[in-house]
Amino acid sequence: MLRITDLRLPLEHPPEALKAAAARRLGLPETAIRSISVFKRSHDARKKYALSFIYTVDVEVGVVSESEDDNDAALLDKFADDQKIRPTPDTSYHFVAKAHLATRPVIIGFGPAGIFAALVLAQMGFRPLVLERGKAVRERTKDTWGFWRNKVLDPESNVQFGEGGAGTFSDGKLYSQVKDSQHLGRKVLTEFVKAGAPEEILYDAKPHIGTFRLVSMVEHMRREIESLGGEIRFQSRVTGLRIERGRMRGVRLANGEEIAADYVVLALGHSARDSFEMLHATGVFMEAKPFSVGFRIEHPQSLIDRARLGPNAGNPLLGAADYKLVHHAANGRAVYSFCMCPGGQVVAATSEEGCVVTNGMSQYSRAERNANAGIVVGITPEDYPGSNVGDPLHALSGIRLQRQLERHAFELGGSTYEAPGQLVGDFLAGRPSTRLGTVIPSYQPGVHLTDLSNALPDYAISAIREALPAFGRQIKGFDMNDAVLTGVETRTSSPLRITRGADFQSLNVEGLYPAGEGAGYAGGILSAGIDGIRIAEAVAVAMLAV
Template sequence: MIRIRDIILPFDHQPDHLQKLILQRLGISRDQLNGFTVVSRAIDARRKHRITAVYAVDADVVNESEVLSRFAGDNHIKPSPNSRYIISPSSKYSGVRPVVVGSGPSGMFAALILAQQGWRPVLIERGKRVGARIRDVRRFWRGGELDPESNVQFGEGGAGTFSDGKLTTQIKDRQNRSRKVLEEFVNAGAGPEILYQAKPHIGTENLVKIVRNIRKTIISLGGDVMFEKKLTGIEVKDGRVSSAIINGSEKIDTGIIVLAPGHSARDTFEMLAALGIPIEAKPFSIGVRIEHPQSLIDSSQYGVYASSPGLGRAEYKLVAHCGNGRSAYSFCMCPGGEVISSCSEPGCLVTNGMSYFLRNRHNANSALLVGVAPADFAGSGPLAGVEFQRKWERRAFELGGSNYFAPVQLVGDFLGKRASVSMGSVLPSYTPGVTPCSLDDCLPDFVTRTLRMALPLMDQKLKGFAMPEAVMTALESRSSSPIRIVRNDLLQSPALAGLYPAGEGAGYAGGIMSAAIDGIKIAEAVINAV
């Protein structure tokens, strides 16, 4: 196969134009092309008057070596690399069943790889299976009671189940782990287009089906999946894991625990600290969700081509470096989505963003965040960042009315340093409801100062971003974990052999793809442990 990169066509080109351009680039006739596969497709909208689709393809041609020899000096035409994921175990299954804690992307893929290699993992999840979890979350969003063990943070699929389902990552991946993740998602029901889209997404409704099917695969391969089973302790013998304590009294004997608890498992962090497991405070971010009309984002990004079927809903990614030495940035942008309540503790108010596959809701939303360094939350111990998060989440809860209504402020009012008293043209999507106010009362001073400097700068990059009636909803505080569970070169805790911290909650990932990839790395480490 021959990999051809940077094939550029109008975004709305006819279906046969790609094949014609492949033939032209290779200088071959139609009967010399056995077929081709699209490897990647990205939209280049930097020039609004000429939006293009940029392809990479793998072409199966007659006399491949002769064709390649003619393009020996062309870096855009090379032999196709091997994209197959391969794991070569250096040891055989010992018979000790690994316990995987947490069914988010990291735990789910660690368990899947272990199951595929015959290691019969036991996957435990503190929350409920995905169907029951969805019912609990929807009941809460309608104004019902928060279930601390079944919510947007806890339950089958992890926090990513209620998101846009973005499958992008910045990880340099020579082992094809990212390809493995995408292929397993397709096997579990995702559309095959995620294998080549530059910015693939699944949508929250499809993630539900996918995590359920991956669970079934793990079970079919000899694994067990247990719900409403929380890790509450670890027994140790001779410096090594000997068993996992579940729900305070149940015991699972094992020498291996893959710990992928998610970034909101604060009670788990406290349990580990009490056991003397090394934990470090790490930087994270705090801020708001910001909502605009999706039509404004489409027009700003695509110009006259806004709403064209071949483009879909426009996205953005913004950073502003401010005069106070801090920066603000957008994160987890949800086109055509909604702002959701992501609370997991009573008396705390947390938000996130979510989109369905079609991204067809009226508003666009994104986190608008400012970095928080350990110096900003100086306190005692490695869990000081957790207490910092909790402090501001409680203030947001109280400011919203102590009923899980979210505090909101219009951008124009925020920049003018006056409290909002009503909404304008942009209607907040958050449920169960919102409370207009001043967000200065539930955000640190350094965050509000930075956001006031950042909004006009971002407006210069994306016209309309600082529109006065855009809505800022607090509080976004769970974009990443405030702690890192230390691990050594073998990916185990240096204090406890057999304990493998994994994923976003352990401080080693951020988002579905990077968490899943870290889970695969952990499974490889378990399988190859000497």
């Protein structure tokens, strides 16, 4: 098998053109190609009037000499200096034998990292026990939509907490820039397809699933874990750890139950603030880390399509256009687009009463009227209020800043869970907004127009004001007067890291395995799933060594 990269074909090409292009690249007749499969497909939009698809394909080549070994050697020798034609890597996943051990691994949290840690441990025969503070995904969906429609928040069942994690109410993006030499990302995508995701996620350069599909997929994966001997307990919030001489021995639940556990995976998600406080009080080592704060911005999706795709806007082969923007402001801050959701909506993502938090979400079709993205500013622990780097509470100072900004946003929005909003033209001019223009914001429970100039620290406001016109020079109309900013975006990533060593265990608690976004080791569904698999492997190695 050979992997060929950078095969370019017009958008409207017949299916047989791909095989012909691969044969030309190899310098072989088409009859020499036994099979061809698409590993990745993207499109090059730099030339709007001549868009093309770019393929990476895996090709099985037939015997062109009497000896198959000679044939393989000849092919490899022929393309030894061609960086775009290489042997196909081994992406198979090898499980260890089933283990019959006295204790079960415990996983705290059932978002992407927890799901994949549980799934892989179950596939290896370890019968994991999962403790999830929220509800099963369908009950959780009812609670979340109830908050959006009726402004009644359940702090234990919302966008952040419950089966599937925060990624359930998102665009369902499945791409990442993490290093993945073990091809664990392929394992994540393959398991998603088994659970009901469309097969195109295996080859699309920017695959996504959408919220509604994620709900049924999460249920399917839960059933597989249970069929393999795993157990998932919902509404089971962990409120304490039992640590003896630096070693995990058990966990305590909010109902007072204690569960013996020598191997615990912490897959909390980035918003489990009370759990972070409990871990800090228990003495688990953690440290503050950078994250970003900002606003959501909404434009007509048709504007983004025209700016990015030109005459190909609306082509069903391309779908709704996205973007990725970065600006380095004069004050030294980096401003960038975050979690861009084509054809989606802005959602209420708070998990605490008296706070307003925004995020973005799309369905699989990406067919809603508006495009939205976070426009956020990078901040560091030196920006966090209330403590110095040497202060033992400094690890939690990012949480304090998040709460401060979210509570202020609640007040700016009228203290009703409506989000404070402002038109881009008014924001740039420094005046409050009093009426909407052509862009109707999608945020529910609603948007309260106001002045966002003090919704974020001054350095963030000035950096965003500088960045928006710069983005308008890259995407025509991006800084249009009627585009809507909605505040605040504060849950871009975890504000702390539960630091682990080379063996994936906590630096000071043996048997405790921090994982995923909440621990500061992932940023999105795919990377969190990959991290969950790595942690599962590390737990298996440790348990088998006993």
